[in-house]
Amino acid sequence: METKAFQKIYTKITQITKATCSLNAEGVGYEELASVNGRLAQVVKIQGQNVTLQIFGGTEGIPSNAEVTFYGRPPVIKVSDDLAGRFFNSFGLPIDGGPEVEGDEREIGGPSVNPVRREQPSELIATGIAGIDLNNTLVTGQKIPFFADPDQPFNEVMAMVALRAKADKIILGGMGLTNDDYLYFKNVFDNAGALDRIVSFVNTTEDPPVERLLVPDMALTAAEYFAVDKNENVLVLLTDMTLYADALSIVSNRMDQIPSKDSMPGSLYSDLAKLYEKAVQFPEGGSITIIAVTTLSGGDITHAIPDNTGYITEGQLFLRRDTEIGKVIVDPFRSLSRLKQLVIGKKTREDHPQVMNTAVRLYADAANARTKLENGFDLTDYDERTLKFAKEYSNKLLAIDVNIDTDTMLNTGWELFSDNFTQAEVGIRKEMTDKYWPRKK
Amino acid sequence: MKENNITRGKVTGVIANLVMVDVDGPVSQNEICYINLEGVRLMAEVIKVFEKRAYIQVFESTRGLKVGTDVEFTRGMLEVTLGPGILSRNYDGLQHDLNKMDGVFLKRGDYTAALDDKKKWTFKPLAKKGDQVLAGDWLGEVNENEQPHKIMVPFKFEGKYKVKSVADEGEYTVNDEIAVLTDGKNNEVPVTMVQKWPVKIPIKTYRNKPRPFKLLETGVRTMDTLNPIVEGGTGFIPGPFGSGKTVLQHAISKQAEADIVVVAACGERANEVVEIFAEFPEIDDPRTGRKLMERTTIIANTSNMPVAAREASVYTAMTLSEYYRAMGLKVLLLADSTSRWAQALREMSNRMEELPGPDAFPMDLPAIISNFYSRAGFVYLNNGESGSITFIGTVSPAGGNLKEPVTESTKKAARCFYALSQQRADSKRYPAIDPIDSYSKYIEYPELQDYIKEKISDTWVDNVMLVKNILIRGKEASEQINILGDDGVPISYHVDFWKSEVIDFIILQQDAFDPIDRSCPMPRQKYMLDKVLDVYNTEFEFESFEEVNPYFKRIINELKQMNYSEFESEQFKRHEKELYYIIDEKKSK
Numbered sequence A: 001m002e003t004k005a006f007q008k009i010y011t012k013i014t015q016i017t018k019a020t021c022s023l024n025a026e027g028v029g030y031e032e033l034a035s036v037n038g039r040l041a042q043v044v045k046i047q048g049q050n051v052t053l054q055i056f057g058g059t060e061g062i063p064s065n066a067e068v069t070f071y072g073r074p075p076v077i078k079v080s081d082d083l084a085g086r087f088f089n090s091f092g093l094p095i096d097g098g099p100e101v102e103g104d105e106r107e108i109g110g111p112s113v114n115p116v117r118r119e120q121p122s123e124l125i126a127t128g129i130a131g132i133d134l135n136n137t138l139v140t141g142q143k144i145p146f147f148a149d150p151d152q153p154f155n156e157v158m159a160m161v162a163l164r165a166k167a168d169k170i171i172l173g174g175m176g177l178t179n180d181d182y183l184y185f186k187n188v189f190d191n192a193g194a195l196d197r198i199v200s201f202v203n204t205t206e207d208p209p210v211e212r213l214l215v216p217d218m219a220l221t222a223a224e225y226f227a228v229d230k231n232e233n234v235l236v237l238l239t240d241m242t243l244y245a246d247a248l249s250i251v252s253n254r255m256d257q258i259p260s261k262d263s264m265p266g267s268l269y270s271d272l273a274k275l276y277e278k279a280v281q282f283p284e285g286g287s288i289t290i291i292a293v294t295t296l297s298g299g300d301i302t303h304a305i306p307d308n309t310g311y312i313t314e315g316q317l318f319l320r321r322d323t324e325i326g327k328v329i330v331d332p333f334r335s336l337s338r339l340k341q342l343v344i345g346k347k348t349r350e351d352h353p354q355v356m357n358t359a360v361r362l363y364a365d366a367a368n369a370r371t372k373l374e375n376g377f378d379l380t381d382y383d384e385r386t387l388k389f390a391k392e393y394s395n396k397l398l399a400i401d402v403n404i405d406t407d408t409m410l411n412t413g414w415e416l417f418s419d420n421f422t423q424a425e426v427g428i429r430k431e432m433t434d435k436y437w438p439r440k441k
Numbered sequence B: 001m002k003e004n005n006i007t008r009g010k011v012t013g014v015i016a017n018l019v020m021v022d023v024d025g026p027v028s029q030n031e032i033c034y035i036n037l038e039g040v041r042l043m044a045e046v047i048k049v050f051e052k053r054a055y056i057q058v059f060e061s062t063r064g065l066k067v068g069t070d071v072e073f074t075r076g077m078l079e080v081t082l083g084p085g086i087l088s089r090n091y092d093g094l095q096h097d098l099n100k101m102d103g104v105f106l107k108r109g110d111y112t113a114a115l116d117d118k119k120k121w122t123f124k125p126l127a128k129k130g131d132q133v134l135a136g137d138w139l140g141e142v143n144e145n146e147q148p149h150k151i152m153v154p155f156k157f158e159g160k161y162k163v164k165s166v167a168d169e170g171e172y173t174v175n176d177e178i179a180v181l182t183d184g185k186n187n188e189v190p191v192t193m194v195q196k197w198p199v200k201i202p203i204k205t206y207r208n209k210p211r212p213f214k215l216l217e218t219g220v221r222t223m224d225t226l227n228p229i230v231e232g233g234t235g236f237i238p239g240p241f242g243s244g245k246t247v248l249q250h251a252i253s254k255q256a257e258a259d260i261v262v263v264a265a266c267g268e269r270a271n272e273v274v275e276i277f278a279e280f281p282e283i284d285d286p287r288t289g290r291k292l293m294e295r296t297t298i299i300a301n302t303s304n305m306p307v308a309a310r311e312a313s314v315y316t317a318m319t320l321s322e323y324y325r326a327m328g329l330k331v332l333l334l335a336d337s338t339s340r341w342a343q344a345l346r347e348m349s350n351r352m353e354e355l356p357g358p359d360a361f362p363m364d365l366p367a368i369i370s371n372f373y374s375r376a377g378f379v380y381l382n383n384g385e386s387g388s389i390t391f392i393g394t395v396s397p398a399g400g401n402l403k404e405p406v407t408e409s410t411k412k413a414a415r416c417f418y419a420l421s422q423q424r425a426d427s428k429r430y431p432a433i434d435p436i437d438s439y440s441k442y443i444e445y446p447e448l449q450d451y452i453k454e455k456i457s458d459t460w461v462d463n464v465m466l467v468k469n470i471l472i473r474g475k476e477a478s479e480q481i482n483i484l485g486d487d488g489v490p491i492s493y494h495v496d497f498w499k500s501e502v503i504d505f506i507i508l509q510q511d512a513f514d515p516i517d518r519s520c521p522m523p524r525q526k527y528m529l530d531k532v533l534d535v536y537n538t539e540f541e542f543e544s545f546e547e548v549n550p551y552f553k554r555i556i557n558e559l560k561q562m563n564y565s566e567f568e569s570e571q572f573k574r575h576e577k578e579l580y581y582i583i584d585e586k587k588s589k
């Protein structure tokens, strides 16, 4: 992003903090871009003559006589079909050695879709993973994060979901990605022969943290281009949104805002919602689906970041290691897809809702039985059966290495019910049991 | 008003949607002004004045705004436009019609009109020449989606007026004159079908506001049976994310026995509003046979829409509700989520560097919340008719912890508390309303108890109290079983526990997505309550505790099948018969 020749150059900085600097300047617009000694910055506050800039690359080494120029416009990205297959940094500059992309300039972080112009999401996204398709069915136009501890294989599961999802474009927004993870994504997409439908915006752990703030908007503006202009189904992967929120708190603390819970800015909810609400189903057929990662610390979902996320997204996928079977499963208790009811039993077989709910209820009974066992009590025959059921359910359906179609998942569910329980214990609507209860040999 | 009397100003500072303006004349708190950003007018509201400087919150993104930009003040506060044609509309938080806006994306400054000024309405006069009238009195009516929509003396009119003339029955647009009134000084004042009213000020044209006393049926068993809300009552639904607040509110909005439903989607997901857009025009209102959308107005300020307008949206919704209440209608107002409104207040208060209260919310949050809830209520109008606003808000407590300012302040203001429990939601016991922590203060009102005696039965209130006891006893029994072990307690503990489970599964739990179970009218609720009490009142005999669980599972299963069957159908009766066979098996002789 080169500066233009006729621009006025300021050289008197009045204040420098860890993420911002201030100076006196005229005719500056709110959210306008600037360059401070070549580092990209954005206007975050104007008070009379005094303008405060957030410097994406951090302020280390910025002198009080740094050269500041203003661009006269907010951050933009150039969009065209040439984005496909390319890797960019937070500013939208190529990091894959290729040329800069030519195309239409679009402001990032633009306006939201008029709610009455949205279509109700109704297209199921099949992943083959029963912990998702059976219990937490995803739908195009949905926004949903993985809640996972840092040691869990969320990036792997996300990449797998992305590749199986049959999206026209996959847009990866990497924030604070380790170099290894970045290369991992690159490899998996490459090996799957999918590189030509992937666009990546990557901020790695080697880059300054505040730069991350641009990544989701870059990714989502590119997504809007493909979904609106090209009517494509676009899947946006955002990992790790916890690191994004951390960067928000760095900036707001530097601006002396009163922090709310967990030192996060009071506007965290609105800040995150503005991004996640870009997920949409358009009437013309295009869609933006967002799958994100929010890492937890010590599984704590009451921390402000996962908590606000949970209030915004349409459910969450919770990964957990099941020690009994030694595999990572999609936790049926804490996971939820809010949009599943738009498709289950409608786009899938009629018995889907009941099989799903019943299995989870029986799994909960097993958890109670396990508590009993841990407290040293005898188990009833029913308890024993729930435990046996839970183990099989975990292995055959919840484990993330499962890859089957939805009918098979439902049939497996019925098998597990009839192997372990009576029809009364299962308590499913009679019409359904009559039709699907496996006949014993 | 002369052009040169208008106060003008220039922008001197911008911090997100807080803008500082130096003004050349008088401005008032909450006055609306427009920023002229390169030809686009951005609406804003004054929230603080300090000497010559006005602090305004802009209802739009301030991207690109510069120091020196012109601002023009309007002298008016934020107002809504009231008149026929509000029903079935989808408005933003400032009452702009979303359907009239161009393009897929919202554009700054695209302010569309709230009402259709071309449409002709069939007006029927109700008042006649010579009548003495007050603000809010009915002059005539038009038919709005088969609802009688009253045309009233504008709420802003103070004192007594005399009707000089009323238009004849005929077709008129909202801006046509339909009456002429004369005031105390004999000045003639023309009246049309439209009037404006500032949203932050309650409409109080009613005669009095007694304690509410009529049950408002919602079709949700755990509410109607256990913790009923009343016409003109207030309630709130706090719960962690994903516990079912929105699903519950949507269920209430579809089923409740109201004439008008106003839904304020306040800082929540756009897809949830889309669900209403998609479903309501299709679903029949069981009471009128017409489509639900015809009695509904939606105020959508979703989470990605401007934050300042989020605050306004709940007031807009409340004012529209008050307008319909003044027509003698039963209005149900739902807001999801009031926490987002409180957060909008917090964002603003932080930007203005005000002294923060608990969790950085503004100090006066409790007062703001209780003032808002107090606008609901059951009223008698000047002509003796009654109208009501029943208000139910959701609260989204941070971390699911109810000890936070919004929940605590709301608890003081609302009379029904429907606490959603994470544990119930996790085990898919929907709706996840905790039957023991939740309460309805109304059930203690003698007025309501009398009403129930007359409309439902003499024993109803006692039965409800009994059910609450059974649930508490069941909980205690289950705790004992967990501590002492299945065989460490008498069999009767297991029976107590399972009797409470019968109530949980059959009365409390209700599948919002099942075509039959989702709505349960009062007669059916009473019928089912009698059934579970039959189970409760039966003495059973068991050989060992191991028999208890499978036996009650069978009972629950039959009762559940009844919930899933058409009321009093063959199928329903078959399961009922089966239920009594099962009861007889273990009944002590």
Ligand SMILES: Nc1ncnc2c1ncn2[C@@H]1O[C@H](COP(=O)(O)OP(=O)(O)OP(=O)(O)O)[C@@H](O)[C@H]1O
Pocket: A310, A311, A312, A336, A337, A338, A339, A341, B239, B240, B241, B242, B243, B244, B245, B246, B247, B248, B268, B396, B430, B431, B432, B510, B511, B512, B513
């Ligand atoms: N009565 C019900 N019957 C069946 N399922 C339900 C019921 N209530 C809630 N659910 C399930 O729980 C999910 C979450 O419910 P809902 O969206 O109402 O939660 P919420 O409390 O509004 O969450 P948030 O605070 O994040 O908006 C629903 O998508 C649905 O799957």
Ligand SMILES: [Mg+2]
Pocket: B245, B246, B247, B268, B336
């Ligand atoms: Mg909700």
